[in-house]
Amino acid sequence: MSNMGDAFKISVRSRVWPAAVAAALAASGAAACGKSNPDREARATATAPLAVAADRPLVVGFIYVGAKGDYGYNQAHAQGAAALTKLPGLKVLEEENVPETVAVQQTMESMASLDGARLIFPTSFGYFDPHILKIADKFKNVTLLHCGGLYQDGKHPANVGSYFGYIDEAQYVAGVVAGLTSKSKKLGFIAAKPIPQVLRNINAFTLGARSVAPEATTSVVFTGDWALPVKEAEAANSLIDQGIDVLTMHVDSPKVIVETAERRGIYSSGYHASQAALAPKGYLTGAEWNWAKVYTDYVEWIRAGKSYPHLLRGGLKDGFVRLSPYGPAVAPETAGKADAAKAKLIDGSLVIYKGPLKDNAGAIVIADGTARAQTDLELEKMNYLVEGVVGKLP
Amino acid sequence: MTATASLSASSASRGRAGALAEAIALPLAAIAVSLVLFGIFVALAGAAPLAMYHQMLRGAFGTWFSIQSSLSRAAPLMLTALCTAIPARLGLILIGGEGALVLGGLAAAVAATALGPAPPLAVAIGMAAAALVAGALWIGACAALRALRGVNETISSLLLNYIAIGVFSHLVEGPLRDPASLNKPSTAPIGEANALGQLPGMTVHWGLVFGIVACVVAWILVERTTYGFAARMVGGNARAAQLAGLPVRRLIVAAGALGGACAGLAGMAEVAAVHGAANSSLHAGYGYSGILVAFLARHHPLAIMPVAVLVGGISASGGLIQRSIGLPDAAVNVLQGILFVVILASETLRGRFAGRWRAWSGVREPARAPAPAEETA
Numbered sequence: 001m002s003n004m005g006d007a008f009k010i011s012v013r014s015r016v017w018p019a020a021v022a023a024a025l026a027a028s029g030a031a032a033c034g035k036s037n038p039d040r041e042a043r044a045t046a047t048a049p050l051a052v053a054a055d056r057p058l059v060v061g062f063i064y065v066g067a068k069g070d071y072g073y074n075q076a077h078a079q080g081a082a083a084l085t086k087l088p089g090l091k092v093l094e095e096e097n098v099p100e101t102v103a104v105q106q107t108m109e110s111m112a113s114l115d116g117a118r119l120i121f122p123t124s125f126g127y128f129d130p131h132i133l134k135i136a137d138k139f140k141n142v143t144l145l146h147c148g149g150l151y152q153d154g155k156h157p158a159n160v161g162s163y164f165g166y167i168d169e170a171q172y173v174a175g176v177v178a179g180l181t182s183k184s185k186k187l188g189f190i191a192a193k194p195i196p197q198v199l200r201n202i203n204a205f206t207l208g209a210r211s212v213a214p215e216a217t218t219s220v221v222f223t224g225d226w227a228l229p230v231k232e233a234e235a236a237n238s239l240i241d242q243g244i245d246v247l248t249m250h251v252d253s254p255k256v257i258v259e260t261a262e263r264r265g266i267y268s269s270g271y272h273a274s275q276a277a278l279a280p281k282g283y284l285t286g287a288e289w290n291w292a293k294v295y296t297d298y299v300e301w302i303r304a305g306k307s308y309p310h311l312l313r314g315g316l317k318d319g320f321v322r323l324s325p326y327g328p329a330v331a332p333e334t335a336g337k338a339d340a341a342k343a344k345l346i347d348g349s350l351v352i353y354k355g356p357l358k359d360n361a362g363a364i365v366i367a368d369g370t371a372r373a374q375t376d377l378e379l380e381k382m383n384y385l386v387e388g389v390v391g392k393l394p
Numbered sequence: 395m396t397a398t399a400s401l402s403a404s405s406a407s408r409g410r411a412g413a414l415a416e417a418i419a420l421p422l423a424a425i426a427v428s429l430v431l432f433g434i435f436v437a438l439a440g441a442a443p444l445a446m447y448h449q450m451l452r453g454a455f456g457t458w459f460s461i462q463s464s465l466s467r468a469a470p471l472m473l474t475a476l477c478t479a480i481p482a483r484l485g486l487i488l489i490g491g492e493g494a495l496v497l498g499g500l501a502a503a504v505a506a507t508a509l510g511p512a513p514p515l516a517v518a519i520g521m522a523a524a525a526l527v528a529g530a531l532w533i534g535a536c537a538a539l540r541a542l543r544g545v546n547e548t549i550s551s552l553l554l555n556y557i558a559i560g561v562f563s564h565l566v567e568g569p570l571r572d573p574a575s576l577n578k579p580s581t582a583p584i585g586e587a588n589a590l591g592q593l594p595g596m597t598v599h600w601g602l603v604f605g606i607v608a609c610v611v612a613w614i615l616v617e618r619t620t621y622g623f624a625a626r627m628v629g630g631n632a633r634a635a636q637l638a639g640l641p642v643r644r645l646i647v648a649a650g651a652l653g654g655a656c657a658g659l660a661g662m663a664e665v666a667a668v669h670g671a672a673n674s675s676l677h678a679g680y681g682y683s684g685i686l687v688a689f690l691a692r693h694h695p696l697a698i699m700p701v702a703v704l705v706g707g708i709s710a711s712g713g714l715i716q717r718s719i720g721l722p723d724a725a726v727n728v729l730q731g732i733l734f735v736v737i738l739a740s741e742t743l744r745g746r747f748a749g750r751w752r753a754w755s756g757v758r759e760p761a762r763a764p765a766p767a768e769e770t771a
Binding site: 061067093094095096097098099100101102103106107109110111114115125126129130148193194195196197224225380381 | 457
């Protein structure tokens with residue numbers, strides 16, 4: 001960021017700075033059809049360097065479906081937004097608890113028209129269709145970048161993009177830690193819905209655990225929705241009663257599950273953000289998002305007027321996902337093995353989904369000799385639980 | 395009370411004017427008191443109350459955009475409020491709007507798929523009919539349990555919300571799931587042609603018209619028909635109504651079905667005008683906010699309209715005060731809570747001002763013992 005002024009090729013007088021941002025977007029191809037007269041004027045009259053214009057910052061909006069401090073999905077995004085507030089020349093707006101209804105359309109519209117936001121990150125998966133698509137058509141000069149990875153070239157508007165991460169890589173490593181630390185070798189996974197993104201995490205966690213402890217099993221409970229704290233606590237207690245000694249999850253806020261595990265004296269492995277503070281004894285590690293990296297990159301591309309990827313994906317290697325620092329219960333040799341798995345995932349020598357891979361009913365789901373890399377679109381349609389998972393898809 | 399107090403025609407009309415003035419002044423005063431209380435709360439939270447109210451006004455009604463935003467949030471609230479308000483005239487407290495809404499939405503989505511390539515108007519009518527029937531059956535069942543088995547309708551309707559959402563999720567994620575909806579299980583899309591568009595020149599969808607029409611029809615039904623008269627009689631004293639020969643059970647079931655049909659229609663509008671398919675975004679709490687609206691409007695169908703716009707406006711302004719003042723989202727819920735409590739508390743004052751008004755305007759009343767509270771005061 002130190003050479004921001006140099007990176008920003010379009011320099012303007014301070015009065016036309018917002019227009020210059022729009023022009024930068026237009027240059028990046030994001031707002032190709034939304035150029036208005038002031039934009040052209042801004043380009044034509046550009047003279048002074050950008051740094052002078054810091055009093056009219058680029059306004060960036062963030063929209064969360066739940067509470068910013070949920071120790072989970074929304075907090076992970078809010079941490080990414082917080083990283084942006086440290087950059088100069090940016091104004092970050094945040095709005096939490098926005099449901100996936102007309103409310104989110106109005107929030108986007110309000111950010112764009114009342115607050116002058118030119119870049120919006122609506123972070124919930126359900127915001128995309130139809131809400132983001134509608135607003136994108138209406139506000140061609142606003143770039144809308146959505147978490148979830150649904151963008152299809154040619155089908156979706158040019159001022160829309162989507163990003164997501166291969167967090168199952170981090171779950172694989174967390175599985176290695178869980179498999180080695182567990183005494184009963186019975187692991188538990190509390191999941192919201194049996195959708196491909198969730199199944200990838202369950203399967204990766206199980207494959208990671210079984211790579212170091214072949215007898216390990218993962219018992220899975222589906223709660224049915226993203227934020228059901230009471231059901232999550234019940235599921236946690238019933239799994240612990242069955243002798244499970246490591247719990248992990250894919251729900252919006254892992255808070256209740258991690259707290260329950262700690263209270264019952266078993267280990268937990270977190271998700272979305274770090275829940276280490278909630279379980280100082282039993283927290284092993286966790287699969288975390290690192291949205292700060294993604295958001296900083298996007299803002300820099302857009303401010304520099306460069307074209308940005310409309311479909312952005314990344315895993316451990318790209319720094320999109322990471323692991324929580326190992327907790328006190330993780331033995332040094334366990335940490336060593338987990339780090340080795342992580343290194344192999346980063347250098348590409350370890351592929352999580354490779355044949356022969358059986359589902360938990362014994363059917364071959366990936367044939368011998370086939371390796372499905374993270375980018376393989378087949379994985380996005382995952383509809384099975386691998387061998388070692390105790391549970392059934394509803 | 396007014397009916398017995400007003401003896402001559404002229405005093406009756408003055409009494410009505412007094413009651414009407416009170417009916418308007420009391421809620422307004424309650425709103426003002428709530429705003430002052432909320433202002434104190436905001437000041438304690440470290441923000442400037444006046445700046446916040448300025449932002450709230452801007453976010454709710456300050457611009458054409460904000461007004462439309464408030465109106466489109468009010469649209470489903472009018473319909474779900476009727477789900478509580480209509481049965482309330484018979485003395486029932488039904489809070490099952492959320493369940494009726496999701497099932498109405500689901501029925502509408504299924505109807506759209508079943509009707510397939512029929513002309514859009516036919517599909518729209520089919521969707522609306524399916525939603526009305528689904529909602530009517532669901533809440534009608536609650537009312538029937540009440541009428542026939544004496545099951546407490548408040549508890550049964552609340553619990554049926556969870557069952558409705560459970561059934562909904564099972565069907566949307568199971569048998570009715572569109573295989574193309576990978577990470578957000580949904581029913582098959584209703585199709586662009588069948589989408590219920592926006593009102594001409596506005597960004598508000600047709601659900602608002604449904605809401606207004608439903609409120610007006612409900613008002614005519616409750617206040618201007620024999621059914622409504624009978625229903626209000628049941629609400630006043632069910633046993634007396636039964637003695638008078640009214641079909642109390644049938645009236646109760648019919649009121650539940652009518653209320654449920656309104657909430658079901660709200661679900662249809664959400665599917666047809668907003669989401670384009672039925673999925674979990676449908677249970678966003680409109681059913682529960684509708685209960686608040688119904689109580690604030692004292693279950694009066696015409697009062698539901700402005701109250702729904704007010705509550706819609708408060709929630710529309712929530713975003714702006716989060717972003718510009720930095721208050722958490724829960725602040726708006728606190729305001730709604732304060733409003734609810736103060737308006738309900740203000741009900742205890744009802745009738746006292748009307749009495750003063752009559753005294754002041756010179757209407758002679760028959761000698762009447764003062765109320766105990768007035769004696770002690």
